[in-house]
Amino acid sequence: MFRANMRVYVLLLIVFYLPVRSFSVMAADLSQSADEALVAQKPNLSAGPALHVLIDKFVQNRHADYARLASPLSDDAEFLRRIFLDLTGRIPTIEQTRGFLNDQRPDKRAVLVDQLLNSPEYARFVSQRLDVMLMQRMNKKYFNVSTWEEYLRTSVAENKPLDQLVREILSADGSDKAHQAKARFYLARSGEVNELTRDISRIFLGADLTCAQCHDHPEVADWKQDHYYGISAFLIRSFVFTDKKKKQTVFAEKAEGEVKFESVFEVRDKTSKGPETTLPAVFDSKKISEPTFKKGEEYKVKPAKDVRPIPKYSRRAQLGNAITRENRRFARTMANRLWAMLLGRGIVHPLDADHSDNPPSHPELLDVLTDQLMAHQYDLKWYLREIVLSKTYQRSSANELFEDKTANDLSDAQFTHALMKPLNPEQYAWAVMEATGLAEVHRNSLKTKLSEATLRKNLLGYERQFVSLFGGVPGEPVKEFEATADQILYLSNDQRIQVILPARPGNLADRLMKIPADQTAKLAEELYLSVLTRSPLPSEKQEVTTLLAGKKGSDRAVVVTDLIWALLMSSEFRFNH
Template sequence: MAAPASVPTCLTLPKLRDLMRLRSIPQLVFCKVILVAGSVSAFSAEVPLHQQIDSLIGGGNQQFEKEAAPLADDATFLRRVRLDLTGTIPTVEEVQAFLADTTPEKRTLLVDRLLASPEHARRMQYVFDTMLMERRRDKHVPAAEWRNYLRKSFLENKPWDTLVQEMLTVDGTDEKTRPAAKFLLDRELKAEVVTRDLGRLFLGRDLECAQCHNHPNVNDYLQRHYHGLNAFLSRSYLFKDPKTKKMTIGEKAEGLVTFTSVFTNEEGKTAPRMLDLPEIPDPEKKKVLYKVKPAKNVRSVPVYSRRLQLADAMTNPANLAFQQNIVNRLWAMMMGRGFVEPLDMWHADNPPSHPKVLALLTKAFQEHDSDMRFLLRELALSKTYQRSSHVSADAEFPEEVNFGVGLLKPLSPEQLAWAMMQATGVTEKTLASVKAKQVKEDAKKGTKQADDPQWQEEKLHEALKGNVTSFVTTFGKVGAQSSRFDASANQALFLLNGPLVQSWLTPSGTNLTARLKKLKTAPEIAEALYLAVFSRLPEQTEIEQVAAYLKVSQDQPDQGLPQLVWAALSSDEFRFNH
């Protein structure tokens, strides 16, 4: 099975699904692949949220269930939810055990187990680091400290509003809380950067084009919206501590925000505000304006801080856009697209596809104190999430926006790295090594510690983070993230000839190619390959394809199996969560 000579042109998602229906070992495929509150229908409090979601998704269309895809089989569901909630594919043993399990509630038990695992916290660390920092280069807060802060927050299941409160109130002076200041410090408090990102990432509205005038294309985005956000931070500035040489945040006690439209020359001014919510006026001036007065090499601290009003205003229940935005983003994470797309272009002319579902989820999210784990659980248990991405060749394919079919999601660089290491046996080998080392170094407590799931996850991540970084460097993109799949020649070459991936394919110890080499028959090899790479059993036609390939490659035994594994890892079925 030779490597592809060239990279195919763009394939649409439906075309990719057509390929996946064939379920053959394909060549390497690269392609380029908004909220108003709706009324919530009355449901009994005894009806689980995930069932309410499914009732509303159909929108009263009696044909919906007939047109929608059926539930995915157990193997597909296991792989999908493992990738979405823990960032990697299941082990062969997990697949075999799940397929053999006849417990009716096994999917619910699986979701609960994954959400409680340390791998889930790491997965959410990756997701929110990418969402909030967009792979920017470090400036003032090391990425490792920030990511550790995120991971610990998700281990604690910290509510979303609490997490945002911390990020927007810290000033960087306390070493214990400094990592949370990365959101503001690494943007250097530049008005045009911070204001835009506050709107995009926390409110779902990209207000950049409303800085100098009302948005020319979006009637909902006004100049006062942009400057109302900017007013929270307009008095703040970066201060370099003369002793530690570290940047922190200082603030002045005075300063107004005024603006002039470059189109109409109309002037305006605003106090801090969230979109169309009331302005937050400064208190009456007092004789003492500062706790720490401005001076040379002194970080000034006012008695009244506009910046400290930002977190309270952002997370205030009256600011519905804040809650709706995170619900939309978590839905997109699980389902493959948001109710509003793009995620940061929420306005009247780009409304949510399912306003009632969004309103239902937002209300439930608020009632559960912004518990992201709760929301992810309900999404994962819904039929909407569990639908197959496959339909019969003669079926009319449901529209993607209706969520009547499972949507393909390209693996993130982190997911791709961990999935490849899991499939090829790198993860298993590394974990065995770190556990053996711990037992050897600590005769009394080593075994107990080595069996602790959180210890295992942390040690495994530490040992393999360099590999993950290599994937992020090659496949990651700086800036706003997209659900589109854009690939480059460098990425193709990384998988085709890169020494890292090639080293995983060379038979060694108990890795996948070494295990395949010990098997005698084509059916055995096909089953072991498909369980390890695709998390499912092969179909008869796939067994026959493997047998045919082994026959033509028997003259090159040292290259045949590595190329077979490479082809599977490079396939569209592996590269997407489906």
């Protein structure tokens, strides 16, 4: 590694640890005609302006000096890399990069967005984002995880309404083997009521109610103990049951059982009147009453040894509707989570801290996003499309070039510029495989059998390596980016990385080695477009020329390989910007 030039090695170690800066060159704003073309792409389902127009209006109106503070729109190269990573989980091929940069159509950004949203890669990647949101990379339990992954992928490919998807998951018990995957949300958590209560409130309702389990939340006046147990009451009768004859595990339910709770503060003060109970309810929504049955008639299938009980009335079956149909908070939380997925930060931030003491940065905008998501029947593809067509999403990250801006002026919460987002493990894996040409080698080898599914099957091992190293602790929410020694050692020395760098037919190093030695500017262009999705700066071209000067044969091959590795290790590559 870096045998040819230690200076490159030392330089890249410094770059890897330096705070991330914007690497894109400032671009002029899109022309008015291009902006009008973006607006015209999607017919409005209402009489008012398109959502992406409203997004820009409410973001700009929130800050009196927004016009001065805001970065211009990204140039085509910056936008291209960002939109590919956000919608497909990979960087574009060099052919796709050249094609887009040479495209002179004023509406080419909207055209590209629609192409990506209708690609099989979009369905795969967005389903992975939903998987991480719902399951936090939990380990396999009770059945093959691939069936769950395929369920999510198919749902996204069909553009299943997001509220419908959530209702299916929350109503599933796993008894139907053909659709058992839907029950993974419950089964992977072993049906543990407190864990489910916390995750349901956090993921779907934007409220981390952990501290409300034992008492009203000590720091958030909005969150009460009975909010926690109102959700818990939907689940208190449920449990994991394994049918030994069928060799099948399901999330079963009894006909009886109530939550009981009392504040630990009252117990200590000796003012408690004894345990309380509550019917199922989602926050302050109406409590859900249930039918009564004569004693002994509560079951379709009565409890018995090794027999799964089936009650006539299921509390848990009411949960999906109560979450998605009977309270606006679900739509608000999903609107905020999807916004954060693309913009790098929620309008309510942190995402699970939606309460009156932590107001949204743009309350009018969040209301509009919530209203529109509901009005468009939780159309995931439509919603993501509107966000990425906005100027707010398309801003450059190059804000620091304005010397008259202060840190306070450029608060991330103002969305005056694109935020740096560390690549998630899947993005990082596929970006590396695309940049080095490994993905192209496998595309060529598959020939007529090539598809998104067959390519991923061939390269799944590489993806899993990155997930295992960069995916965090299974079962815990994703944390902020932090490079670890293990990650650096893997990227620097692991043979599974080093082996894909040298030239082999069809990969990047092979293409670079075929460029004549006296055309280093062309080599630099091919290198930077392939790895960083942009042309090199004059200083970068000169650096490549200097490093390759006088190098022939194997010495030149070593320098070429080191140059590829150097760009892969840069902060510019590691982040979506």
